[in-house]
Amino acid sequence: MTIILLMFIYAVLQPIRSYENLARKSSTMLTQSTTYYINNATLANDGDLRTVGEYCAKTALRHDIAWLQVDFGSPYNIYSVKIVYRREGDGSNDWKQYRFRQFYLDVSDLPATQTTTAERTRCYTDNTTAPNLPPNIINIPCIQTARYVIVETTYDAPEDNPQTGAMLEICEIEVYGCNPNCFNRVCDTSGHCNQGCVAGYWGDCSLECSDNCFKNVCNITGSCTEGCATGFYGNFCNKICSSCPEGCHRDTGECEGACPVGKSGTLCEKSCSVNCDRECDKNTGICQSCVAGKFGELCNKNCSTGCVSFCDRYNGRCSCKQGWQGETCECYAQQLSDPTTNQKTVLHGVVAILCISLVLNIVSFTWMFRNGICRSQNKKGSPLVTSHLLPHLCMIQWRTTLLTKN
Structure with missing residues (x-):
């Protein structure tokens, strides 16, 4: 009873x-x-x-x-x-x-x-x-x-x-x-948990939430509802952030904050140029400064050998060594004083033309005098021609004679 x-x-x-x-x-x-x-x-x-x-x-x-x-x-x-x-x-x-x-x-x-x-x-x-x-x-x-x-x-x-x-x-x-x-x-006759799982479990409540879930909390699908522990991302916090010292975005994995020294990119997965002096911009990869002898955004250009030491980080300008000239000290002074091969060729051509012209003039004058094309006249009433005008008058007369014969 x-x-x-x-x-x-x-x-x-x-x-x-x-x-x-x-x-x-x-x-x-x-x-x-x-x-x-x-x-x-x-x-x-x-x-x-x-x-x-x-x-x-x-x-x-x-x-x-x-x-x-x-x-x-x-x-x-x-x-x-x-x-x-x-x-x-x-x-x-x-x-x-x-x-x-x-x-x-x-x-x-x-x-x-x-x-x-x-x-x-x-x-x-x-x-x-x-x-x-x-x-x-x-x-x-x-x-x-x-x-x-x-x-x-x-x-x-x-x-x-x-x-x-x-x-x-x-x-x-x-x-x-x-x-x-x-x-x-609480569960039903098949063992299904009617009211869900206690914190830390999901699915049929026998599966543990990922250790990477913040506070070890997830929903019935296993998705971490409170975010991820530092260094992980994704719905299940099962993806590792790529070299993100300050953690990464829960959904995309993009690094939050700066990248480690020598790294760039949204996932900090890219290496800065070897010529960067330590750091580069996270998003663009542009070097903050260059090692000695380099310039350009990625520090991939060489300073001129005519620079005293460093050159400008952006345009390569520098102070020149003795004997060098130009904004980037790219020209050596001795090169400017000596004519180039092309200049020598032009000069030689001009000299040759002048020499040929001189020879032709001498031949022409000799022929005109021998043929009496140009003789001085001293008839009455005719003006006396001065000697310094004679060559020019003879030339005019010679040309007139040629035209008359033709």
Whole structure:
């Protein structure tokens, strides 16, 4: 009567929820302390609720202790445990749940073989004494988080004659609960977490958020909702920032702040010119200053050999060494004083033309005098021609004579 009252209060006070039968999960394993004939532990989670002995898991005779253990493989949130015990009928000669008296139900994170009852968490103890019988189907509240559920007894039923020792005859055990990562410990009969996962888990709430999620927080898809830890980016924070000393943008991976010395680009993936003096602009790669002897935006141009030392960072202008000239000291003074090959060629041509002209004039004058083309006249009434005008007048006369003959 006490047990029935307890079950009723438990059902009324607890909110209506549905849970998964963890004992039927593919990863769950059942074992027992010993086995009677072929009644092995797997008969206790095969879904067959018949309570005839051949359908139940049984431990062997003549042992001081008997136990059956449910191993989930990892800790789960347990809500209740239902046990279906052997009972073959209501007749006076039918076998009943005599051996079920004074059993106890424990949970633990270690198996039965490695723990004593004092090292486990007790969920229930049956105090039934002969000739009374406990119910052969019992639903026990057990709100705990554990990996193992252990049903155990040391009771030797007086109905066994002669005595057979402690025995268990469990036809079915159902352990209802949820993945421990279900928010508010709520899930449906298939184990789906209705209200989502606790912080740090996603998917079916068995998958951990990436360690790179800020504060280890992600949503049901695994996307990091609070951003990424320093050095990572992407929805799942699974991409590494490329040499970004101050971190990178959560979505694009572009480096925030300056790049390391000698690097440029939005991802700091490019190297500055080897001729940059340490740093270059993050976005353009333009050197902030050049090493000695170089100029230009990328410091890829050589200062003139005529520069005393450095040249202007942008245009290459410099102070010239002795003998050098020009804005960038590119011209040596000796080169300017000596005519070039082209200049010499032109000069030689001019001299040759002048020489030829002189020879032609001499030949012309000689021919004119010999042929009497030009003789001075001193007739009366004719003006006397001065000697310095004579050549010019002779030339005019010679040309006139040529035209008349023609």
